[in-house]
Amino acid sequence: MVDEDQEVEPLLNPTGREPKQGRSRASFERMLAAATDLLIERGNDDFALTDVAKRGKVSIGSIYCRFDSKDDLIQAVQRRVMERMADEEAEMIGRLTDKSTSLDVLVRNFVEELAEFLKRNAPVLRPMMLRASSDPVVRAMGRKGYDSLVEKVMSTLLSRRDEIGHELPELACEMTLRIAYSAFARYLGFGTVGDTGTKADWKNLKTEVGVMCSTYLRNGNR
Amino acid sequence: MVDEDQEVEPLLNPTGREPKQGRSRASFERMLAAATDLLIERGNDDFALTDVAKRGKVSIGSIYCRFDSKDDLIQAVQRRVMERMADEEAEMIGRLTDKSTSLDVLVRNFVEELAEFLKRNAPVLRPMMLRASSDPVVRAMGRKGYDSLVEKVMSTLLSRRDEIGHELPELACEMTLRIAYSAFARYLGFGTVGDTGTKADWKNLKTEVGVMCSTYLRNGNR
Amino acid sequence: MVDEDQEVEPLLNPTGREPKQGRSRASFERMLAAATDLLIERGNDDFALTDVAKRGKVSIGSIYCRFDSKDDLIQAVQRRVMERMADEEAEMIGRLTDKSTSLDVLVRNFVEELAEFLKRNAPVLRPMMLRASSDPVVRAMGRKGYDSLVEKVMSTLLSRRDEIGHELPELACEMTLRIAYSAFARYLGFGTVGDTGTKADWKNLKTEVGVMCSTYLRNGNR
Amino acid sequence: MVDEDQEVEPLLNPTGREPKQGRSRASFERMLAAATDLLIERGNDDFALTDVAKRGKVSIGSIYCRFDSKDDLIQAVQRRVMERMADEEAEMIGRLTDKSTSLDVLVRNFVEELAEFLKRNAPVLRPMMLRASSDPVVRAMGRKGYDSLVEKVMSTLLSRRDEIGHELPELACEMTLRIAYSAFARYLGFGTVGDTGTKADWKNLKTEVGVMCSTYLRNGNR
DNA sequence: TATGAATGAGTATTCATTCAT
DNA sequence: GATGAATGAATACTCATTCAT
Numbered sequence: 001m002v003d004e005d006q007e008v009e010p011l012l013n014p015t016g017r018e019p020k021q022g023r024s025r026a027s028f029e030r031m032l033a034a035a036t037d038l039l040i041e042r043g044n045d046d047f048a049l050t051d052v053a054k055r056g057k058v059s060i061g062s063i064y065c066r067f068d069s070k071d072d073l074i075q076a077v078q079r080r081v082m083e084r085m086a087d088e089e090a091e092m093i094g095r096l097t098d099k100s101t102s103l104d105v106l107v108r109n110f111v112e113e114l115a116e117f118l119k120r121n122a123p124v125l126r127p128m129m130l131r132a133s134s135d136p137v138v139r140a141m142g143r144k145g146y147d148s149l150v151e152k153v154m155s156t157l158l159s160r161r162d163e164i165g166h167e168l169p170e171l172a173c174e175m176t177l178r179i180a181y182s183a184f185a186r187y188l189g190f191g192t193v194g195d196t197g198t199k200a201d202w203k204n205l206k207t208e209v210g211v212m213c214s215t216y217l218r219n220g221n222r
Numbered sequence: 223m224v225d226e227d228q229e230v231e232p233l234l235n236p237t238g239r240e241p242k243q244g245r246s247r248a249s250f251e252r253m254l255a256a257a258t259d260l261l262i263e264r265g266n267d268d269f270a271l272t273d274v275a276k277r278g279k280v281s282i283g284s285i286y287c288r289f290d291s292k293d294d295l296i297q298a299v300q301r302r303v304m305e306r307m308a309d310e311e312a313e314m315i316g317r318l319t320d321k322s323t324s325l326d327v328l329v330r331n332f333v334e335e336l337a338e339f340l341k342r343n344a345p346v347l348r349p350m351m352l353r354a355s356s357d358p359v360v361r362a363m364g365r366k367g368y369d370s371l372v373e374k375v376m377s378t379l380l381s382r383r384d385e386i387g388h389e390l391p392e393l394a395c396e397m398t399l400r401i402a403y404s405a406f407a408r409y410l411g412f413g414t415v416g417d418t419g420t421k422a423d424w425k426n427l428k429t430e431v432g433v434m435c436s437t438y439l440r441n442g443n444r
Numbered sequence: 445m446v447d448e449d450q451e452v453e454p455l456l457n458p459t460g461r462e463p464k465q466g467r468s469r470a471s472f473e474r475m476l477a478a479a480t481d482l483l484i485e486r487g488n489d490d491f492a493l494t495d496v497a498k499r500g501k502v503s504i505g506s507i508y509c510r511f512d513s514k515d516d517l518i519q520a521v522q523r524r525v526m527e528r529m530a531d532e533e534a535e536m537i538g539r540l541t542d543k544s545t546s547l548d549v550l551v552r553n554f555v556e557e558l559a560e561f562l563k564r565n566a567p568v569l570r571p572m573m574l575r576a577s578s579d580p581v582v583r584a585m586g587r588k589g590y591d592s593l594v595e596k597v598m599s600t601l602l603s604r605r606d607e608i609g610h611e612l613p614e615l616a617c618e619m620t621l622r623i624a625y626s627a628f629a630r631y632l633g634f635g636t637v638g639d640t641g642t643k644a645d646w647k648n649l650k651t652e653v654g655v656m657c658s659t660y661l662r663n664g665n666r
Numbered sequence: 667m668v669d670e671d672q673e674v675e676p677l678l679n680p681t682g683r684e685p686k687q688g689r690s691r692a693s694f695e696r697m698l699a700a701a702t703d704l705l706i707e708r709g710n711d712d713f714a715l716t717d718v719a720k721r722g723k724v725s726i727g728s729i730y731c732r733f734d735s736k737d738d739l740i741q742a743v744q745r746r747v748m749e750r751m752a753d754e755e756a757e758m759i760g761r762l763t764d765k766s767t768s769l770d771v772l773v774r775n776f777v778e779e780l781a782e783f784l785k786r787n788a789p790v791l792r793p794m795m796l797r798a799s800s801d802p803v804v805r806a807m808g809r810k811g812y813d814s815l816v817e818k819v820m821s822t823l824l825s826r827r828d829e830i831g832h833e834l835p836e837l838a839c840e841m842t843l844r845i846a847y848s849a850f851a852r853y854l855g856f857g858t859v860g861d862t863g864t865k866a867d868w869k870n871l872k873t874e875v876g877v878m879c880s881t882y883l884r885n886g887n888r
Numbered sequence: 889t890a891t892g893a894a895t896g897a898g899t900a901t902t903c904a905t906t907c908a909t
Numbered sequence: 910g911a912t913g914a915a916t917g918a919a920t921a922c923t924c925a926t927t928c929a930t
Contacts, residue, residue: 061924064922271904282904627845652841660874714923736925
């Protein structure tokens, strides 16, 4: 479960050979779009480069002009997705800071926002998570994304440190995010199976996770 | 995310043509064992029937004699795994009932037991979860297994209904299981990515989830 | 030019999974035959596995059933060729020993035999030599074959050691083979280019090489 | 093995559209240089035009501006190489004529010079020979070069015609070159395989070929 | 003239599944 | 029943060549 993927780090940057303008740019976009769509529609296993070519109205050669390999293309999709998500996260944090009058409100808002954020991005996240199981680069990038979210969320929650009853506020904040994230991710099918819940629908889930986290942070282990 | 897999139900039973005794029985066992091992060692993607044949010292023809397809074989593995897990669950529930002097103790014990239970079974569960993403039958069986766990856990927790502060005890119990399950599953890599957590190691995770669930059940949304 | 291919040795034996009888055997033969023919007709570069399949009336899968890779198939062809050649060599040595009444006669017979032997096998040898430039296993096997020829020829020539005027008989014998082999190989196009010679036709070449070698062995550097 | 490449003749001249001066000239040179280097480093099979472009800091389009095809480029490389070699040959002949006091000395010097000449040029010659196996134009040019060498060498050797014991001096001279050339070419790996020789190292080979040729020319078939 | 993005035919290889023995 | 040889669709990737800018 621990880190065996450290050495992957240096491979993380190369964004595909991204052209800056014109027709090239357009077809580059079509590739990424097609790849993203196909990943969403068909999932990881039935994702074939020929289909990307067809859908994106591009030749296979073109794809290999921009990307080193199938893996590289998928990583580019992931990169793009994660950039967009990072922006959304920033906005989310902004909204939270503005609206929060107390730890309780903050946490509940946070949970709600996180839930909707994940739900919004679920369609791409799902295949990406799957991909991560076989591609260490995807895994590493995913981890990195999660870590940066952790950082942002923690500093926000810790801004109300004195309202936190738990004796280890840092730990508690991290746990809060972790638990909420896990619960929503699982519901949304990132873990894939058991993406259900008899009665507990989405709304219930959000509420109760909110309650749980709020209570946890305020009361610690009382 | 909701049920679209209902129609799968009738396919759930056929356990492979399981022979009752003798040499047939033995080679049947070898198939399942080999398949299980291979699934664990190599994961879903590199799982080839020819390897199962080699490892199990069986011919491919034999495999197709017992199972309709690759999918069918994997489903049989899953079935077997789930039966064993159901037994473990029963024991677990037994232990919980015996040792629990209060809701608080019960919950903490439960969380600890669940964590270790999942950890123990992680190696098989991981590829199964992955498999579920492409095989609806596996998905359905996984769901069923989870639901039966829900049932058992709920009746146990609800045996201390009067100590539960939450105004909707059923919902609260279900949520408790769900949250704990999600958190551990994610840590153990069932969801695959982000199976990390900066500081929070396994021990911390178990403790804090325990705290959180206990507090939640006792206090509701206070 | 020196040995850098030693480590290849262990890979030399595996003859493809050669079936012993029946239909399997037949299609195995068809594969090898088709491969050999295609190699001869089209040369190394235009040798595609699909063509082998077509020509041999076999599926590609079948080929991969018997051989690990394209390289492996070609190596099997080479092995077979070399086995046949080793037999021919043995016969050749036999004939030489019988008919030779003097070093001079022996050498001339040897040169003639070698020339015709190489000419007979030129069609397969040509693509094999080419192949050797990119496949170390082929190179190693070729070398081995040559070395075993050297051995046989040397012991034959050295049976008339006292008629050899060269002060280093071993060296002289080895050189004799080497020079004759090189000259014929080049004429036959193993070295590929300039495989001709204005006036000097095959007959002339054989005679003169014979003269040269004979004189060389008898007179040394006088 | 006979001439089937006659019709190729007319294609031999077009030296690529060779610009006479300026920037064009410079990039033209870079192309040829890059192509030559790559041919030497990577051999025939891994020689890709895109790499030439990269290495020569030229666009692929530019290459196609100067050359009709990949084949054409390689032929241009060959042409250039052969021009340089023709010069070297001329010098070589010059040196031989100067220093030679007898047929024996002449022949030994010649063999030594030829050996080193081929060794010096082996790196380019090797891929060219390989190329010749699939490209008739390269084959024809190679042949032409060899023929012109034959001519020069013959007139040099025949300048000592009266010392030649062989009853057909022309034939003997041609054979001398042919045998020496073959032996060295094979050792240097032009024929690719069997580039071995147990004991016989380069020095031995040169000496013995010298002995052999000298004896042959002087004594004929005595 | 120069550029390099785009093309797409061509190829090795994998693996679930079938079926003659 | 049991065997494992045979099948062939599917797929990632390469590279000479073209052509719009």
